[in-house]
Amino acid sequence: MGILNVTPDSFSDGGQYANIHRAVDRALEMAEQGADIIDVGGESTRPGAEKVSEADELNRVVPVIEALSEQLNIPISVDTYKSHVAERALEAGAKIVNDISGLRFDKRMAKVVAAKGAGVVLMHIKGEPRNMQQNPHYDDVMNEIVQYLDESKKIAFKEGISNRQIVIDPGIGFGKRLQDNFTIIRELDKLFVLSNPILVGPSRKSFIGNVLELPANERLEGTAAAVALSIQNGAQIVRVHDVKEIKRVVKITDAILKNDKRWD
Secondary structure: OEEEEOOOOOOOOOOOOOOHHHHHHHHHHHHHOOOOOEEEEOOOOOOOOOOOOHHHHHHHHHHHHHHHHOOOOOOEEEEOOOHHHHHHHHHHOOOEEEEOOOOOOOOOHHHHHHHHOOEEEEEOOOOOOOOOOOOOOOOOHHHHHHHHHHHHHHHHHHOOOOHHHEEEEOOOOOOOOHHHHHHHHHOHHHHHHHOOOEEEOOOOOHHHHHHHOOOHHHOHHHHHHHHHHHHHOOOOEEOEOOHHHHHHHHHHHHHHHHOOOOOO
């Protein structure tokens, strides 16, 4: 899953693709580099981020999705927790809703996904982007993530979303302490109990920067390590900025694991 942030303030690439033409060119480039899904986001959800109005988010994502839906042969995902933005994006050609709240922030979201027959990514978050990194605490991080995502699935089922439409995401960096992010990757197989494909998004995040003492634009190797271990431990989708490089990491990781009988 290639990340396309059409925002002025995302933590890693804010402002780079706010222009529709540059955004479309970048999405096409990621598709050529091997992306299987393009994830379009119009609101930064970095720690401390302030909310964006629905109108601004619509103006950012809908024209890009409309343009891409005519040129891409791979699915487009919209990264939003607002039901009206999701609805308009799906009408514009998106096929998946990537909801950081796991259907919690907007109670109408599940109805929209069900009505459109869309795929949905249910992510775990503790708090909201503006406050999620203010001393988050867990007694058992993996158990709490499983419980949260299981409840999100129940919300989905209640509105008629089927299990085959759902992907789950433990929410690396979203209301997590440094050690929690490492635990998630190491114990990712604990999410198997939910019986859904697992997505992880470690790309360029601060837990990598904290260990390597590097800024966001120098975290490629750290991202590659996190991706490889996530795949080994059960991830089936990886959400990344550096598609060309990480596609190579994925291919080699898959090749190694396919020759390991334990992985079967």
